[in-house]
Amino acid sequence: KNEVEQSPQNLTAQEGEFITINCSYSVGISALHWLQQHPGGGIVSLFMLSSGKKKHGRLIATINIQEKHSSLHITASHPRDSAVYICAVMNRDDKIIFGKGTRLHILP
Amino acid sequence: DSGVTQTPKHLITATGQRVTLRCSPRSGDLSVYWYQQSLDQGLQFLIQYYNGEERAKGNILERFSAQQFPDLHSELNLSSLELGDSALYFCASSVVASPYNEQFFGPGTRLTVL
Numbered sequence: 302k303n304e305v306e307q308s309p310q311n312l313t314a315q316e317g318e319f320i321t322i323n324c325s326y327s328v329g330i331s332a333l334h335w336l337q338q339h340p341g342g343g344i345v346s347l348f349m350l351s352s353g354k355k356k357h358g359r360l361i362a363t364i365n366i367q368e369k370h371s372s373l374h375i376t377a378s379h380p381r382d383s384a385v386y387i388c389a390v391m392n393r394d395d396k397i398i399f400g401k402g403t404r405l406h407i408l409p
Numbered sequence: 410d411s412g413v414t415q416t417p418k419h420l421i422t423a424t425g426q427r428v429t430l431r432c433s434p435r436s437g438d439l440s441v442y443w444y445q446q447s448l449d450q451g452l453q454f455l456i457q458y459y460n461g462e463e464r465a466k467g468n469i470l471e472r473f474s475a476q477q478f479p480d481l482h483s484e485l486n487l488s489s490l491e492l493g494d495s496a497l498y499f500c501a502s503s504v505v506a507s508p509y510n511e512q513f514f515g516p517g518t519r520l521t522v523l
Binding site: 397399400 | 411442451452453454457464465466467497499501506509510511512513514516517
């Protein structure tokens with residue numbers, strides 16, 4: 302079993318839909334990152350979380366430390382949100398462990 | 410543009426060879442991370458340097474080594490290359506070594522080993 306599991310692996314939705322991507326981890330962590338990888342390959346850091354909730358524009362990230370779970374939400378999704386979303390956790394030894402990613406496709 | 414530069418963009422080489430990938434962090438960033446992204450393994454953390462010193466080590470093979478120079482640029486050396494080393498290699502930088510800081514990713518170097 303991977304230390305970081307993401308679901309779903311693939312998600313296709315219509316423009317405007319509310320999107321949720323989940324990340325569960327099995328190790329003790331000091332921080333969790335959500336990354337976005339565009340079709341061209343570039344990676345952008347979206348959020349760093351150690352507790353609670355963060356919001357940036359139409360993106361919201363939450364983390365529940367007790368349940369070892371984080372979610373990334375996208376409100377009013379748009380075709381430009383189509384990308385791979387990757388969850389990464391930093392364990393207590395400062396090593397970074399990545400999930401396999403969720404491939405999101407938003408249809409116009 | 411993240412401000413992190415990586416050279417070269419593409420590299421094609423043969424098995425058994427040695428290559429060097431270069432990363433220049435954002436101005437002011439002291440920490441550099443190296444990652445490998447392959448089709449079968451996804452993203453993997455290789456190694457982190459902070460202000461010239463190795464700070465954390467991930468799944469870096471013994472055939473690979475890295476260093477960070479006084480001007481804070483970093484190089485990743487890959488030797489005795491195998492077909493399975495073909496991947497995208499990203500570096501990222503952050504201001505400090507803390508895991509609580511945002512990382513800024515470079516555009517990556519695509520390595521193809523034939």
